[in-house]
Amino acid sequence: MTTTTVPTDPRLNALRTLLDGRWAPVREEVREQMGRFRPVRPGLSTEEYRARVLDLMGELAATKRPHAGFAPEYGGEGDIGGTVVSFQTLGYGDLSLLVKAGVQWGLFGGAVQVLGTSRHHDEYLRAIMDGELLGCFAMTETGHGSDVQHLRTTATYDPATREFVIDTPEPGARKDYIGNAARDGKMAVVFAQLVTGGATHGVHAFLMPIRDDAGAAMPGITISDCGEKAGLNGVDNGRLVFDHVRIPREALLNRFADVAEDGTYSSSIENENRRFFTMLGTLVRGRISVAGGAGSAAQKALALAIRYGSTRRQFADPTTGEEVALLDYRAHQRKLLPALATTYALHLAQEDLVAEMHRIQAPGAVVTDEKAQRDLEYRAAGLKAVATWHATSTIQACREACGGAGYLAENLLPQLKADSDVFTTFEGDNTVLLQLLAKGLLSEYGSRVSELGPLGTARFASGVAVEAVAEKTGLAKLRLRAVDPRSPQAQARLIHDRAEHLLASLARRLRPAIRPGSDQFGIFNDAQDHLLHASRAHVDAVVYDAIATAVDKVSDAPTRELLAQVRDLHALSVVEADRAWFLEHGRLTVAESRAVTAAVNDLCASLRPHARLLVDAFAIPESWLDCPLLRTS
């Protein structure tokens, strides 16, 4: 690992230690391994690119890195957190490799591990870990992507032959966008409505072969190719259509439910709805991994744009006659530095999320608390949405900040942009995920309110009402305190208070939907923008807390001071973007709101000299950044 920063800045190591966090050795190992992979260069045909990524999959399997996430009894290390972190680090390199690895070891292997039982583990896990058995995760259908509970593929049990019959009953039930399906996958975990004895029991997962050893589709299965995509063309996405394909009873991944030989259905989770969400919940790792991958992509784009902007000069200063570096222009700082600060905050929030997932899901974890699992899912949903949208907009800003050079494939940004674009869609459409989070927040809020008891609820409700009246005049209760935007207490208060207020007022707006006969959809839909706002505000609060906590933990004073400015810039750019809300709700006066904008400008200027240091601390392998854009500037 080499970086070109002046090696004497002692803050570099402190920042890197902070960012690398608990799984620093894993990150280091992956960086070192990636440094040895030959980067994929642009200009390959789709076939060449797929072949190249398949080769890289072999190299990756040979490092044994993907094994770490699997259970120790099958040769893994049970290092759930480390696996997600290694996935995230792969995001500095080719994103097709990241996604294909995610499909193989995260989605496909993960589903077998988590939804299957020893009969599946014994037979398949080692081959999956070694990359000898490549597989697909066949959930999404052409007609149903977001509403997975209403998939149409059927798995009908036939007790006469003790088989399930997998079928695609209509064109919309075709499995679509399935990674590894078009070319390399030999098996698939297929999600289908389980039917036995005439009764439907909801979506379950089945492990079944889709190709024979020679690579031909199995009888009754039609495989087609999704063809060229906007990006990720090293991944072979395809479509699967099943025509009454028979698979043995044991193909059901039966950790949570089973069908006896006679067709009797049984499950440890009685409620069908809860069973469905429990099964989906085990797959939360995919969402967390995508959030992490998006973070790495954003970091790489910023490393390119900030290094370019530090050396590229355009237009002369009329006083000195010298051309000015792009990053010395305020407009350029505004394009890149708040995004950099938020990238730091998201990285730290991601680290917290991974640690929490590890705490709950690692083998031997003592957490059996269903609420902790639910909270993890909600947080993962929210962070995935915010992190991937952030990556999309940041990479776009970086492309524009590099001008025409940023449009050339040789300069890496085009591929980064094209590849990461779909992160906002896959593993859950972002808008749908924010709604999932809102649902969780509302339910938790409901419990909190009901714990107050009748008297408390009445007081609480009247407090809310008073506040609502106060807000109509723009003068809410909080206005007694002046807001100093540079104070972390004020930042925390603004960001948390907004999240809480949006949630409380959302709950109030949705309350009529409880009444029998109410137009539930109409009430929900009228509040949908409010609901999405509440979710984002909640994620903002979680992300703010992550960076605020991290600042407090840094022992080296100059590093802490620098990171405090990063925190301030992140917090204040979040407040600035939504300052209309703060004004409308009496949380900021006009003078304070303007002070927030002024503070963002000042922070941009004072972080500008440290921008290069801040991106160097990501420690992205130089071989994965090397491009003419950085060489000529």
Place this chain on the structure above:
Amino acid sequence: MTTTTVPTDPRLNALRTLLDGRWAPVREEVREQMGRFRPVRPGLSTEEYRARVLDLMGELAATKRPHAGFAPEYGGEGDIGGTVVSFQTLGYGDLSLLVKAGVQWGLFGGAVQVLGTSRHHDEYLRAIMDGELLGCFAMTETGHGSDVQHLRTTATYDPATREFVIDTPEPGARKDYIGNAARDGKMAVVFAQLVTGGATHGVHAFLMPIRDDAGAAMPGITISDCGEKAGLNGVDNGRLVFDHVRIPREALLNRFADVAEDGTYSSSIENENRRFFTMLGTLVRGRISVAGGAGSAAQKALALAIRYGSTRRQFADPTTGEEVALLDYRAHQRKLLPALATTYALHLAQEDLVAEMHRIQAPGAVVTDEKAQRDLEYRAAGLKAVATWHATSTIQACREACGGAGYLAENLLPQLKADSDVFTTFEGDNTVLLQLLAKGLLSEYGSRVSELGPLGTARFASGVAVEAVAEKTGLAKLRLRAVDPRSPQAQARLIHDRAEHLLASLARRLRPAIRPGSDQFGIFNDAQDHLLHASRAHVDAVVYDAIATAVDKVSDAPTRELLAQVRDLHALSVVEADRAWFLEHGRLTVAESRAVTAAVNDLCASLRPHARLLVDAFAIPESWLDCPLLRTS
């Protein structure tokens, strides 16, 4: 031309007539011609794609459409406006063809026409119009893209041989990103610093061969290929390096300046700075064309996403049990409908801009007013920036609104997105263009203020000061009037008042820079975000006026009513996005600001049933929209 709208809605024709405007016959002709071109399908290699686009260039030349923009004495029609409109209409199809055509007939041919004289016209114009002589517009260099005045390529006159010597003195002076250079261009208009008798006279344009008939680079010229790009891969962008290449004296495009045989320099424009901007100003057509092309790309993306969102259903309404169309969700409406309204407004502003350009530049135009030309340039700069950013964000929203399907190349959005991305950069980086506009606005503002005389200026200044004090309390003078967001008067007042206020306060902030010895760059840079805001606000006002005027001109009442809602949605989403500013400057009360958001939601809901009609009115040829996304939904 077929569309699948119910043909009986009488508003369709009224809207189409409005949108097609003055050059409706040109649009119709191009649509009809395009309908006959076989669309370029994804999956071509770069070489195949370039060859295919070259073929299409031939088909386009054969239609004689590109001829229309050239002077009648050479077989053209002098229809400057019609040419830009036809370029814009091409934007519904393949954007590589649009850009290659723009390079050939707009930039290259346009420069020869406008910067050259009869010696160039007689020899080359017909071959250029017929597409027999393909050429490049070699302005941008690796080291200087935005700051064109400081290009480094030199053209040194040698009186001994009566030749110019074109040279690339340093690596940064390499001509870069030049369309038509890598493969097809035979000649180039090369921009270089003209040096004669030891004196430099600034940037001038030279017409010179770069390839021989066999396609080999001319002696002394090194041509390389920019290679794969994020998009527009049907255009062969390349780089040119000149090693003391000799070209005859007559190669200088000498409309504005000439060099006599003995090396004496002469120009009809004495001031070097003014001469430079006059030469650049003649090229304003390129910017206007890019703004138009961006508009077409946004329209096409919206047509795809809105048709998909009208039929694609996901999640059931709990009351009816029926799945809900995506476009019935408020969040989905919010993603697409304000963007659609703004696309309408931009289209109408573009039409006004084209008409003004035609008025000034068409052969026989009587406008010799330098101010009109300057105003046109400023308006073109601003509209290009706003229209191309709008296209980038709209196409992104449309991609996301189509989910995974929107990521597949077969569904057209990926290519639209990748191709149009660089529109924010080429023909002038958007940030730089907004600064150019601000410069123009400030200079015009300065004249307005100075026309007030000393007393008027003092009154004016004290008025501004009073207002500034009033704003600190959030209570400005305008607060005496209540704002009804649905009233066009209120919309116009809000949007215009913001533009004027931002400009006046900007002028105040920049005033100290006039003082001798001031830190001009520091003062400018501290106000750069303010300056960009002022420019955008100005463009918003121009765009608002375009749609407001258009509404008033519609005679059919139901169409007018519909278009008034489009105007309202555009205006209010502009106000909503910047409502913090309106609150901070006392232009909206808290209650009014919230009413703006509520009105945007209401307008989204009331326009939703007409969304399909509104996109059908763009009359995009069905053959250019046809894709699986629309067929399966």
